[in-house]
Amino acid sequence: MNYFSLNHNAPEVRFKEAVVRGLAPDKGLYFPKTIQQLPDSFFHNIENLNQVDIAYEAIKQFVGDEIPEEDLKTILKDVLSFDFPLVEIDKNIASLELYHGPTLAFKDVGARFMARCLGYFNSKDKNTNKVTVLVATSGDTGGAVANGFLGVKGVDVVILYPSGKVSDIQEKQLTTLGQNITALEVNGVFDDCQAMVKTAFLDEGLKTSRTLTSANSINIARWLPQMFYYFFAFKALKDKSKKLVFSVPSGNYGNICAGMMAQKLGLPIHHFVTGTNANNVVPEYLKTGNYLTKASVATISNAMDVGAPSNFIRIEELHHHDFELLKQNLSGYGFTDSETIDAINHLKKQHNYIADPHGAIGYLALKNHLKHNSDSYGIFLETAHPIKFFPVMPKQIADQMEIPPQIKSILHKEKKSIKISNYEELRHFLLKSFN
Numbered sequence: 425m426n427y428f429s430l431n432h433n434a435p436e437v438r439f440k441e442a443v444v445r446g447l448a449p450d451k452g453l454y455f456p457k458t459i460q461q462l463p464d465s466f467f468h469n470i471e472n473l474n475q476v477d478i479a480y481e482a483i484k485q486f487v488g489d490e491i492p493e494e495d496l497k498t499i500l501k502d503v504l505s506f507d508f509p510l511v512e513i514d515k516n517i518a519s520l521e522l523y524h525g526p527t528l529a530f531k532d533v534g535a536r537f538m539a540r541c542l543g544y545f546n547s548k549d550k551n552t553n554k555v556t557v558l559v560a561t562s563g564d565t566g567g568a569v570a571n572g573f574l575g576v577k578g579v580d581v582v583i584l585y586p587s588g589k590v591s592d593i594q595e596k597q598l599t600t601l602g603q604n605i606t607a608l609e610v611n612g613v614f615d616d617c618q619a620m621v622k623t624a625f626l627d628e629g630l631k632t633s634r635t636l637t638s639a640n641s642i643n644i645a646r647w648l649p650q651m652f653y654y655f656f657a658f659k660a661l662k663d664k665s666k667k668l669v670f671s672v673p674s675g676n677y678g679n680i681c682a683g684m685m686a687q688k689l690g691l692p693i694h695h696f697v698t699g700t701n702a703n704n705v706v707p708e709y710l711k712t713g714n715y716l717t718k719a720s721v722a723t724i725s726n727a728m729d730v731g732a733p734s735n736f737i738r739i740e741e742l743h744h745h746d747f748e749l750l751k752q753n754l755s756g757y758g759f760t761d762s763e764t765i766d767a768i769n770h771l772k773k774q775h776n777y778i779a780d781p782h783g784a785i786g787y788l789a790l791k792n793h794l795k796h797n798s799d800s801y802g803i804f805l806e807t808a809h810p811i812k813f814f815p816v817m818p819k820q821i822a823d824q825m826e827i828p829p830q831i832k833s834i835l836h837k838e839k840k841s842i843k844i845s846n847y848e849e850l851r852h853f854l855l856k857s858f859n
């Protein structure tokens with residue numbers, strides 16, 4: 425399987441190189457050259473397959489022969505060591521809970537898969553450069569990446585997070601692991617962290633003995649495994665005859681775009697809905713036809729505070745850059761913080777279900793869509809455990825939440841971070857750590 429750059433100005437590469445590079449040399453995102461539909465028999469037989477079998481069938485063509493079947497299955501087994509329950513909330517509405525992994529975020533699957541692929545390549549090829557994964561986080565990505573890469577040989581992880589802008593639990597997840605993980609606490613906001621990471625990737629002086637890569641969803645090894653969720657949900661569906669709709673709370677649009685890949689592979693998904701907060705570039709685009717990126721604004725669903733979604737270009741590619749075709753497959757709605765809180769309260773009161781702010785937005789977007797499409801069955805993706813958003817949850821609900829074991833075990837650990845204020849300090853740290 426070859427990958428080409430969506431900027432069309434870089435050589436095609438195979439899986440390994442695309443994973444190690446992250447972004448193509450022309451700064452374009454990598455995209456698979458061909459996408460082969462899975463056979464009907466796979467879908468008819470899906471209830472008899474386990475998570476690893478399903479994931480293997482879905483991803484094997486994208487990995488190609490660079491990881492043999494047995495090794496790829498071992499990696500998948502390790503990555504998918506927890507459940508993805510589909511919980512019925514209401515008639516025709518279910519929540520797909522993606523937060524049962526080690527950091528209680530859906531990003532665990534992509535981060536763990538990418539980490540194990542890089543670890544595999546390092547173990548097979550002693551000449552492979554050591555890799556430094558550099559990642560900026562507004563909270564959730566950093567924890568999943570740190571945990572996924574912990575102890576992976578040949579890979580160091582450097583995480584930049586905005587000081588005082590992540591929740592206590594998120595900060596503990598970033599700063600207490602040690603080993604090959606370093607947390608840099610940036611005196612600034614998320615956009616400052618992001619800008620520093622971008623500067624580092626463009627800094628020729630840093631490209632010496634080390635390969636610098638990103639662990640954001642632009643990396644195919646973080647993006648593609650997210651397809652699995654949609655297959656798992658389909659397997660769990662009791663009545664597979666209804667029109668299936670997925671509602672995905674979206675920020676960088678990696679997760680929903682992976683769902684569209686699953687659809688390309690033949691999974692019978694009738695329609696997608698994207699829910700966003702005030703950062704509603706895509707819903708506005710679907711309404712007006714004008715794609716206007718803007719500076720992000722802060723909301724209570726902060727993992728979606730993205731003003732220029734990095735994966736949207738892949739969605740356009742999947743729809744042949746045809747606006748009408750895209751509109752048939754995707755609807756979008758943005759919601760305010762107070763609408764989000766109302767939805768959290770409603771879900772608890774009416775359905776005895778506790779959703780986090782992101783999942784609640786997925787629910788709201790789905791409800792909007794189903795108003796005019798009552799013959800569909802809708803699944804919204806619950807992308808994080810509500811405990812991670814404790815400070816912004818309605819107090820009465822927050823007080824009823826139990827602390828999961830993944831969190832209990834880190835709360836007493838000591839935070840270790842290095843404070844930085846500007847790019848020069850990041851550069852200095854990286855050069856020192858390369859030796």
Ligand SMILES: *Cc1c(COP(=O)(O)O)cnc(C)c1O
Pocket residue numbers: 529530531564565641673674675676677678679680727728782807808
């Ligand atoms: C990252 C994240 C999202 C957005 O996912 P994208 O793939 O960037 O669209 C939604 N919810 C939570 C909790 C997240 O951490």
